[in-house]
Amino acid sequence: MTDRGYRRPRPLSPLREHLRDTFWFAPTLGFVCVFVLWLAASEIDEEIVAFFQREEAYDELGGLISFSQDAKTIVTQISSAMMTFIGVVFSISLVAVQMASGQLTPRVVRIFVRSRISKLTLTVFLATFLFSLLVLASYEGETDPRQVVSVPLLQSLLTLVLVGLSLLLFIIYVSSTLRLMQVGPVVDRIARDSFRVLGRMPRGPGGPEVLGPETGRVVHEGRAGVLRDVNTARLVRAARRQGVVLRLIPRIGDFVVPGTPVLAVHGGAVPPRHRLGSAVSVSVERTLHQDLAFGLRQLTDIALRALSTSVNDPTTAVQCLDRIVQFLATVVRLPLGTVHHRDRAGKVRLVQEGPGWEDLVDLAFEEIRWCVAGSPQVSRRLLAGLDDLLLLAPEERKQPLVRHRALLVQAVERTVPVAADREFALLPDRQGIG
Numbered sequence: 001m002t003d004r005g006y007r008r009p010r011p012l013s014p015l016r017e018h019l020r021d022t023f024w025f026a027p028t029l030g031f032v033c034v035f036v037l038w039l040a041a042s043e044i045d046e047e048i049v050a051f052f053q054r055e056e057a058y059d060e061l062g063g064l065i066s067f068s069q070d071a072k073t074i075v076t077q078i079s080s081a082m083m084t085f086i087g088v089v090f091s092i093s094l095v096a097v098q099m100a101s102g103q104l105t106p107r108v109v110r111i112f113v114r115s116r117i118s119k120l121t122l123t124v125f126l127a128t129f130l131f132s133l134l135v136l137a138s139y140e141g142e143t144d145p146r147q148v149v150s151v152p153l154l155q156s157l158l159t160l161v162l163v164g165l166s167l168l169l170f171i172i173y174v175s176s177t178l179r180l181m182q183v184g185p186v187v188d189r190i191a192r193d194s195f196r197v198l199g200r201m202p203r204g205p206g207g208p209e210v211l212g213p214e215t216g217r218v219v220h221e222g223r224a225g226v227l228r229d230v231n232t233a234r235l236v237r238a239a240r241r242q243g244v245v246l247r248l249i250p251r252i253g254d255f256v257v258p259g260t261p262v263l264a265v266h267g268g269a270v271p272p273r274h275r276l277g278s279a280v281s282v283s284v285e286r287t288l289h290q291d292l293a294f295g296l297r298q299l300t301d302i303a304l305r306a307l308s309t310s311v312n313d314p315t316t317a318v319q320c321l322d323r324i325v326q327f328l329a330t331v332v333r334l335p336l337g338t339v340h341h342r343d344r345a346g347k348v349r350l351v352q353e354g355p356g357w358e359d360l361v362d363l364a365f366e367e368i369r370w371c372v373a374g375s376p377q378v379s380r381r382l383l384a385g386l387d388d389l390l391l392l393a394p395e396e397r398k399q400p401l402v403r404h405r406a407l408l409v410q411a412v413e414r415t416v417p418v419a420a421d422r423e424f425a426l427l428p429d430r431q432g433i434g
Contacts, residue, residue, distance in 0.1 A: 014231045014281060017289040020114050023122075030123035031130060038134045041155045045138075049151050058145040064153055065143055071156035072139055078163055079132035086125045089170065093118075093177050100181050103311075105301040110287070111189055112180060121166075121173040128162040135159055183316050187299065191323040193288050194295025198331065201292060201339075201354075211245055211351065212267035218276065224257040225282030229290040232341050232350060235263075238275040239349035244268035247351040252291045256282060293355045296363050299324050307371040307378065314377040317368070318432040321378070324364045325385035331360065332393045361400040369408050373415040376425035377432035382408060384428035 019025045052061040097112045112118055138152040179185040227250050239246045247264040250256055262280050265271070286294045299320045306316035336357050341350035355363075365382070372378040386405045390398055409426060416422045 014229050014289070017229065017287065018281070021110070021283075021287060023113055023119065026119040026123045027126050030127045034127040034131050035134070037158065038131060038155065041158055042138060042150065042152075044154050045152055046150045048153060049148060053146070061145040061148075061151070064151050065145060065148060068139070068151050068153050068156055069143070071152075071160075072136070075132050075135050075156060075159050078159060079129060079136060082125065082129040082132065082166075086122070086129070089125075089173070090122070093173075096177050096181055100186065103181075103305075104183065104186055104316075105298060105305060107285075107298045107301060108180070108186055110285075111186065112177075115176065117169070117173055117176045121169045124162065124166050124169055128159070128166050131155075131162055132159050183302075183319055187302065187319050187323050190295055190298050191326060194292075194327055195330065197288050197290070197292060197295065198327075198334075201290065211247065214264050214266055215244070215268055216265040216270040217249075217261040218263035218265065218270060220256050220258055220260055220262045220280065220282075222258060223282065225255070225284055226286050227252055227254050227256055227262075228281045228283040228287050230281065230352070231277075231279040232352075234275075234277060234279040236341050236343055236349040238271040238279070240343045240347075241275065242268055242271040244271065245348055245351065246271075248353065251353050251355070253286045253294060293360060293363055296324060296327060296360060299327075300363065300367055303368050304371060307368070307375060314375045314432065317372075317375070317378045318381045321368070321381050321385055325388060328360060328364060328389055329392055331357070332389060332397060336360070357397050358400045361404065365404045369404060369411065372408070373411045376421070379408065379412055379425045380427055380429040381432040383426060384430045387428050388430075 048064075049061065052058070052064075093112075097109055101108050135152050135155040138150060138155055140148060140150065229252065230248060235246055245266040247266060249261050249264055256262060263276075286297070288294050303317040303320035303324075305311055306313040306320070337354055339352045339354050340348045341352065343349045365386075368378070368382065372382060383405065386401050386408070390401050390405075393401060412425050413422055416425055
């Protein structure tokens with residue numbers, strides 16, 4: 001197997017993903033946009049008034065003033081009720097998210113945080129509130145068509161449009177939040193995110209022969225945390241300028257502490273620190289941005305919680321196994337392991353260790369296999385999944401699957417005393433028990 005065709009990494013990709021993991025950026029950007037919108041609408045309203053005054057159409061202008069005064073009552077009600085509405089909606093939503101995290105896994109909260117509809121809904125709600133306050137500030141006490149300077153006509157209409165948009169987004173948001181409390185949509189979302197990561201990550205095996213002797217190391221500075229991602233474009237650029245090859249020592253998802261080495265330098269001097277910048281990013285928890293195995297980790301966590309004695313929900317575990325088998329079936333023939341990032345000239349500049357096939361198989365099945373001896377529904381689904389993967393896997397990748405299948409059979413034979421029950425539990429079935 002050889003490296004895949006190189007696709008140059010996007011320099012802003014880590015920054016974009018970091019912003020998606022926050023809940024403040026979208027509302028802040030919304031505040032800026034709504035303020036600009038209000039300034040533009042105010043200018044247009046002033047131009048409308050000036051036009052009618054130049055044309056001496058005072059009767060028509062008086063009608064517009066009367067309409068704006070009537071709209072002022074509606075705008076006042078909107079501004080006073082919007083914050084209460086926002087508080088009630090998102091309080092209920094947080095309760096729903098807390099219930100979902102308790103039933104499935106705490107990692108499910110990241111789905112809510114990264115949800116575009118959640119951020120858009122909050123942004124539009126807050127923007128409507130701010131815009132209504134700005135519109136109220138635009139109203140004048142003067143009602144004489146000959147003396148008035150501005151009539152917030154367009155501003156009032158835009159406020160009503162924002163209210164309508166808020167109501168539409170509220171319906172969509174409630175539907176999206178309710179789906180977060182269902183197992184199927186959550187598992188499907190994790191699987192889709194995992195496939196999205198898989199599609200954009202370069203993969204391929206590498207070897208130490210492409211590296212020269214190690215000539216230095218770069219240690220981690222800053223706070224301790226989980227290695228969230230690396231800015232591959234910046235590291236490749238720094239290595240090219242220095243004429244070296246960089247090797248990422250920890251894997252994405254590893255916990256690093258200050259003073260531990262994160263980059264090994266091969267073939268030359270260590271690049272200046274300012275060129276590396278904040279290319280290595282740590283956080284309090286893992287993300288899916290560059291972590292190929294994190295999707296499997298979440299699916300396994302949900303399955304393990306479902307199989308615990310306190311929950312005892314084997315059907316949820318079967319749903320997770322469906323997606324786990326789907327993911328492994330997708331990567332079963334793909335090159336995995338070490339990734340080589342190249343510069344424009346095609347020369348390797350950054351070497352990054354990724355999970356191999358056996359790592360992914362162990363992550364997918366090891367812990368679940370320990371918990372399925374007393375659940376024939378899950379053991380039957382697991383056996384069917386392993387058999388399907390054995391049909392798809394090339395010869396060199398069958399050994400981990402064979403091992404897990406044999407260990408599962410041994411566990412069931414050891415813990416189920418009745419022969420008929422053992423035979424039933426070891427019968428492969430893609431639905432578990434129908």
